[in-house]
Amino acid sequence: MADAMDLVQQRVEEERQRHIRAARAKTPGxxxxxxxxxxxxxxxxxxxxxxxxxxxxxxxxxxxxxxxxxxxxxxMSTILKWAGNKTAIMSELKKHLPAGPRLVEPFAGSCAVMMETDYPSYLVADINPDLINLYKKVAADCESFISRARVLFEIANREVAYYNIRQEFNYSTEITDFMKAVYFLYLNRHGYRGLCRYNKSGHFNIPYGNYKNPYFPEKEIRAFAEKAQRATFICASFDETLAMLKAGDVVYCDPPYDGTFSGYHTDGFTEDDQYHLASVLEHRSSEGHPVIVSNSDTSLIRSLYRNFTHHYIKAKRNIGVAAGEGKSATEIIAVSGPRCWVGFDYSRGVDSSAVYGVRA
Structure with a gap:
């Protein structure tokens, strides 16, 4: 009897596998x-x-x-598509973010770091007023924002509508801050590759992306609004933001990368800005604040953060390449902390401390 049951089960399993193979044959791999x-x-x-x-x-x-x-x-998806979004490297980045009462971010970007960490509070800043305005409006009235934005996504996925909205966003003097935030999300999700770029006159100038069905990030908006109750959003320069540090604050900086796109704001981000930022961060580190910086792996960045520990990671780059292809580049995560002493030559007074570099 047992042998007969085993035979039946074997045949049932063979039939099941046959159906699976047949289904796979009809479905492209x-x-x-x-x-x-x-x-x-x-x-x-x-x-x-x-x-x-x-x-x-x-x-x-x-x-x-x-x-x-x-x-x-x-x-974790973010509200915005954003060049330099840290979503893909958060598992590595979180290894270097210590605990503290507050995380301070002078370069808000997509807010991926805020969304993927769990600090008691956040100070999130950016020099781009459109970006900060969006975050403030979502935090203040999530449901109204979703209602207005969803309608726009449903009825305005056309090229002529995109350019009309962009025109109003750039030039209208009657548009409210709330509607400007709604328009900013629309332009980001419908514009070419989610880029954020301004011309010298301060006007958003990304062309239409021609996407069949742009994703409406309703769940991401709700998650952001909940997390934002712990955050303070300010439109300020990194100088102004870093002057607001309190005891125990952890600093994470994700500035425009050296040698890459930096048109997130009208004034851009120059090499002089890289020097100045590194100087300010060195000073804040000397005051006892943990400082973590992301940037390109270039000779300039290695030099500017020579007193930090360098961790090297591979990250995907999506800007400047064909959609879906991408390419990877080496990035530096520079972490402040005590320097590692290799030795000191007392006869010559030579400081032989080493700059440590760690490959992820």
Whole structure:
């Protein structure tokens, strides 16, 4: 009797496997799945982790399938698409962020760091008034913001609508701060590759992205509004922000990278700004504040932060390359702290302390 049952189970399993093979034969094979926010590979066999984000399916042979908004979890999505978004490297970055009563960010960007950490409070600053205005309005009235923005996403996904809204965003003197925040989200999600760029006159000048179905980040907006109750948002320069440090504050700086795009604001970010920022951070570090800085791996950055420990990581770059292709580049995470003494030559008075570099 037992042998007969085993035979039946074997045949049932064979039939099940036959149906699976038949179904696979009718379905194109998927070679890889990429997160649409950070473009990191999502292993199909691995259970998804972290928060909600969209994904792109790529068929075997690297042919693009139709763009689908899949509810896959790869990383914490942010409200905005943003050049230099730290979402993809947060697992590495969090290793270097110590505990403290407050995290201070002079360069807000997409607020990925705020969303992926759990400090009791935050001071989030940026020199871009449109960015800070958006964050303040979402924090103040999340439901009204979602209602107005959702309607805009539903009815205005056309080129002519995009340029009309951009025109009003740039030139209207009657637009309220609330509607300007709604427009900023719309322009970010409908503009080319989510870039944020201004001309010398201070006007947002990103062209239409021509996306079939731009993602409306409702869940990300709600999550941000909840987290933002612990945050203070200010439109200020890094000088002004770093002058507001209190005892115990942890500082994380993610300035425009050396040698890369820096048009997030009308004035840009120059090499002189890199020098000045490094000088201010060195001073704040000497006062006892933990300081962590992200930047490009260039000779200038290595020199400016020579008294910090350097951790090197590979990060994906999405700007300046074809969509979906991307390329990686080495970045530095510079961490303040006591220098490691190799030795001191008393006869010559030579300081032989070393700048440590750690490959992730």
């Amino acid at each position: 998927v070679s890889r799945v990429l997160c649409i926010e950070c473009e990191a590979p999502i292993p199909p066999a691995r259970p998804p982790r972290h928060s909600r984000c969209a994904a792109l399916h790529y068929l075997s042979g690297n042919r693009r399938a139709e763009r689908q908004t899949l509810q896959r979890r790869c990383c």
